[in-house]
Amino acid sequence: MSDVNDTNATQASRFPAYDAAAIEGKWQRIWDEKGTYKTDEDPNKPKKYVLEMFPYPSGDLHMGHARNYTIGDAMARQARMRGYDVLHPIGFDAFGLPAENAAIKHNTQAAAWTYQNMDNALATMRRMGFSYDYDRLVRTCDPEYYKWGQWMFLKMWEKGLAYRATSPVNWCPSCNTVLANEQVVEGRCWRCGSVPEKRELSQWYLKITDYAQELLDDLDKLTGWPENVKAQQRNWIGRSEGAEIDFTLADKDGVTPTDRKITVFTTRADTLFGVSFFLLPPESPLAAELVAGTECEAAFKELKEATEKVSSVDRQGSAREKHGVFTGRYVINPINGRPAPIWVADYVLMDYGTGAVMGVPCGDQRDFDFAKKYGLEIAPIICEKDDPLYDELKDERELKVTSVSWDHAMDAEGYLVQSGEFTGLKGGKHSEAVDAIIGWLSERGLGRKKVQFRLRDWLISRQRYWGNPIPMIHCDCCGDVPVPYDQLPVTLPDNLDLGAGETLAEYAPFYETTCPKCGRPAKRITDTMDTFTCSSWYYLRYCDPHNTELPFSKESVDRWMPVDNYIGGIEHAILHLLYSRFWTKVLRDLGMIDADEPFTNLLCQGMVKDHNGETMSKSKGNVVPPSSVIEPYGADTMRLVILFIAPPEKDFDWDEKAVAGANRFIKRAWSIVWQLSAGAHAGEFDARSLKGQAGELFRTLNGLGARCTSDYDRGQFNTAISAVMEIVNAASKYLNETPAEDRVLELDFRVAHDIVAILAPICPHWAEELYHEALHLEGSVYNEPWPEFDPELAKADTVEIAVQVMGKVRGHATIAADATREQTEKAALAAISEQLEGKTVRKVIVVPGKLVNVVAN
CATH class of the missing domain: 3.10.20.590 (Ubiquitin-like (UB roll))
Structure with a gap:
């Protein structure tokens, strides 16, 4: 046996050494020259659209980017070999506040900083060997791209989906711009972490709420999405079935009803008899009106001022102390005629329901805490039958405020007591008591069934420079007027002095214009669009990136959409993914596309963490740049270790030892392929005649090859690589234990070929070099069909x-x-x-x- 080993070791030394830098440089040049990854557009092939979420060019790429793009690249390369016509593009989400801030810091223009970063990132992508069709490159800050974002805004305006309104907004004091509700994460700005303030501003919105029910229903169609992502979207859309109930504002005497109605939304109409106070948020115009000129006004203003400094999430927290001010006014409960005092409370939000809330302290902990603090009534109106209160109150029809010794609210489940003709009915959400009371209110015109959504219209206005200008003009005579289509795009000026604080609103050459309707002097809208508008449709532009007549042709989009495999971070579960789904449905309704949903299968890759288990970030200074692996080991080693170290959806800690181990394997597989292919040739062989180590190797190849293929199809690259490693081990054993004269040369070639082919999606440069130099084959390994493996042939005789x-x-x-x-x-x-x-x-x-x-x- 030692003689065989010595012979094989001698043979291995005669083969070329694995030189990653030379090999990778060589094949990247060849791929560019031959346009290897240019999309074929072959209608005779099934299509596969593989897309990774495009990066923001805040600097060079980091290991998190490398993981995302390597996963997608492996999918795209394997799909080519499986016979698909593959669309695999890349671009940049290039507008945004970081570029503006960097331009100020470095005394340059945002465009110059952004384009330089994009060039750096593209160079790194090419060095990583990603199989992008660079001819389809999209940069959202290019006028030929953002022109169509403006065009689609105007289409939404015409459809009634874009509008301007004055309302309380989330203002980030650090970013100096407004934030959509979705961009306030756990009470803080999603970008900088500052606590937003509430301000009253005139802003532009898109009516995403028109699609709330469809956005909710269609989540059931997304069987290829992770359940936690769909759960987050369901929660954010927040469908609630309940009722709108009309309370009547009492006169200043507190008991005489006026003609004015104040409507609340509730999911628990069964608790209506337990209303002991009525709540308005500090931002409520009605609250300000009720206290104007009264002795309550000063306290109200103080509460409002304090509340503006607290985030919405914190305001709603159950553990936070509640603060309130009595307005001096009352409403009349429509079901029993009892007056309820109107309070302003900081835990009530203007954007929930109607902006008014009925206080039921016996069944809601926050209402209970508020009532205890301010000495308000706590009337038990629902309890379980084993509660002593039930026996005491089960026969009561008229409400009497019973002294309670509770230290917390009830569960608001059980049976109604002290609730008139409804006493004794089972209460709770969707209960007989809810239906009966809503029915009673409806018959008398005092209430009605209502479906309410937590989702609010998408606020897209941003008071920043580096974004897509909103294509509207304000005329004092004509109001808000759209920019004519033939004047698009409205382009950004390139000479603002951002360092001196100059803004679009202060730059007369930008905003001074004439009204397209009447020709009088008018003012261009100086807000730019939320950058999420740019990323909500970029995947459509990739289908037809050079179209100068439309954002894209319907034919091209219908060919490629929806995206088959979409890869990106879980942090985009609500913002980007929800907005993209909305945008897709709007364009469908405009007749521009047929797709209902943009992304069929979604993979949320895990985070890359440092050796201490902390997520890599530039602010922490713990980022591992791809170059730190590519320079000593090569891009293929980096790709291999990224895909092998953990399943794609799991986080992993960066491990230098794993990098070295991956490099040892890639060199070993290189040597094994060269040894197998030396003197070997393609040809048929009788599998049944294979004996000994040859038969064992053939069975291993088929068994593990079939497993590897299945793992690729499921996106489980780590186990696919494990299968390849076992094949390489089996091949090594075969070479070591089989004398040269007993080897089956056709089998040797088949095994070498299949090792190269199944590692090609992961180690592309390595595979191309072996395909040509060791196997002496022409063309590209990616034009080869994926090897076929038969699990039946893995069975031993x-x-x-x-x-x-x-x-x-x-x-x-x-x-x-x-x-x-x-x-x-x-x-x-x-x-x-x-x-x-x-x-x-x-x-x-x-x-x-x-x-x-x-x-x-």
Whole structure:
């Protein structure tokens, strides 16, 4: 055996060494020259659209980017080999506040800083060997791209989906701009972490609420999405079934009803008898009106001022102390005629329901805490039958405020008490009591069933420079007027002095214009659009990126959409993904596309963490740049370790030892392929005639190759790589234990070829070099069909089984893999015939394909 090993080691030394830098540089040049990854657009092939979420060019790429793009690249390359016509583009989400801030810091223009970063990132992408069709590159800050964002805004304006309104907004004091509700994450700005303030501003919105129900319903169609992402979207859309109930504002005497109605939304109409106070948020115009000129006004203003400094999330927290001010006014409860005092409370939000809330302290903990603090009534109106209160109040029809010793609210489940004709009915959401009370209110015109959504219209105005200008003009005579289509795009000026604080609103050459309707002097809108508008449709532009007449042709989009595999971070579960779904549905309704949903399968890749388990970020200074791996080891090693170290959806800690291990494997596989291919040639061979190590290698290739293919199809690259490693180990054993004269050269070529092919999606430069130089094949490995593996051929003709006597192994028997029970028993008894001499066989236990246990005495 040592002679064979020595011979193979000598042969290996005659093959070219693995030089990653030279090989990778060579193939990147060849791919560029030949346009290897240019999209074929072959209608005879099934399509596969593979897309990674495009990056923001805040600097060079980091390891998180590398992981995202390597996953997508492996998918795209394997899809090519599986016979798909593949669209695999890339671009940049290039507008945004960081570029503006960087321009100020470095005394440059945002465009110059952004384009330089994009050039750097593109160079890194090419060095990583990603198979992008760079001819389809999209940069959202290019006028030829953002022109169509403006065009679609105007289409939404015409459809009534874009509008301007004055309302309270989230203002980030650090970013100096407004934030959409979705951009306030856990009470803080999603970008900088500052606590937003509430301000009253005139802003532009898109009516995403028109699609709330469809956005909710269609989540059920997204069977290829992670359940946690769909759950986050369901929660954000927040559908609630309930009722709108009309309370009547009482006159200043507190009991005489006026003609003015104040409507609330509630999911618990069954608790209406328990309303002991009425709540308005500090931002409420009605609250300001009620206290104007009264002794309550000063306290109200103080509360409002304090509330503006607290985030919406914190205001709603159950543990936070509640603050309130009595307005001096009352409303009349429509179901029992009882007056309820109107309070302003900081835990009530203007954007929930109607902006007014009925206080039911017996069934809501926050209302309970508020009532206890301010000495307000707590009237029990619902409890379980085993509660002593139920026996005390079950026959009461008229409400009496009973003293309670509770230290917390009830669960608001059980049976109604003190609730007029509804006493005794089962309460709770969707209960008979809810239906009965809503029905009673509806008959009298005092309430109605209502479906409410947590989702609010998408606020897209941003008071920043580096974004897509909103294509509207304000005329004092004509109001808001759209920019004519033939004047698009409205382009950004390139000479603002951002360092001096100059803004679009202060730059007369930008905003001074004439009204398209009347020709009088008018003012261009100086807000720019939320950058999420740019990323809400970029995947459509990739389908037809050079179209100068439309954002894209319907034919091209219908060919490629929806995206088959979309890869990106879980942090985009609400913002980007929800907005993209909305945009897709709007364009469908405009007749521009057929797709209902943009992304069929979604993979949210895990985070890359440092050796301390902390997520890599530039602010922490713990980022591992791709160059730190590429320079010493090569891009293919980096790609291999990224995909091998953990399943794609799991976080992992960066491990330098794993990098070195991946490099050792890639060199070993290189050597094995060269040894197998030396003197070998393609050709047919009789698989049934393969014996010994050759037969074992062929069975291993088929069994593990089939497993590897299945793992690729499921996106489980780490286990696919494990299967390849086992094939390489089997090939090494074959080379070491088989004399040169006994090797089957056609089998050698087949194994070498298949190792190269199944590693090609992961290690592309390595694979191309071996495909040409070791296997001497023409063209590209990516024009090769994916190898076919037959699990049936992985089955051995014979198997060796253990033969036991009274539970102890006494011998072994070789039997046919498909031997019957009788054949197995016969072979086993023959194998231990000497041990059975003089004994009587009482029982034979057969475990098929594994062992036989003989009971004898």
